[in-house]
Amino acid sequence: MAFTWFHKLGSPPYAYALAARLTPWFGWTAALLIAAGLYGGLVLAPPDYQQREAFRIIYVHAPSAWMSLMIYSTLAISAAVGLIWRIKVCHAIAASCAPIGASFAVAALATGSLWGKPMWGTYWEWDPRLTSELILLFLYLGYMALRSAIDEVVRADRASAVLAIVGIVNVPIIHYSVEWWHSLHQTATVMKLAKPAMPPAMLIPLLMMLLGFTLMFFALLLVRLRAEILRRERSARWIREALPA
């Protein structure tokens, strides 16, 4: 009986209605956090003692990189749950994640490149962190290409789920690449067990940006999920009630 909420979430009409109700809460909270994080990061935080003002790129680079990894994990886990328990909504979540995650992988690579030039003297290097992040972008693109190549939704869901699950091996590789191999990239600033390597005036805006971007992802995902559910449930009777005339 404790699992009835889970069954409810798996029902397309319920998921559609809940997504519509939650979107503005996530969206506006995200907007406020990002606005505050930007002000804190660009204006209030002091310049870094080594990287001076260039370090401020961290406030867009780290959230973008975090998004690319967190969204891929969400995608792969929902695809796995969808594959194992045959829950349609989970496949719809996985499919909705892909374009969002791919766009933030591009943002992470582009902002990292713009940070690399003044700090390392090059826009690009075949470095473990950079290369594994590029592979993540290709995984997203491969996932989307595979889905669009298969017309039948159920088969597209299953085949792309397998690709997504195999690809998740890349996520810890990206995260630990800076420790396992010699990398130009600096090691973790926030995502580690020890004390973060930043004073609060630098760290708090970064945490606000990370949380703001995460909530923005939920808002984007919920909007895309509704589109995906409508596309899959074309003939269902509940759609008539869910759509205002």
Add this chain to the structure above:
Amino acid sequence: MMEFLRMGGYAAYVWPAYGITFAIVILNIVRARRALAQAQKEARRRLAVDSRP
């Protein structure tokens, strides 16, 4: 203000990084909303076809 925009000489790297990121954020918002509007339009069209006598 000019001092802020100069970013200590790193303006050519800092501002494009922010510009690209927020362009991608805005693109995501526009594309998600467009996908939903498109799917709703499609669903309405199908409902109209189905309910014809």
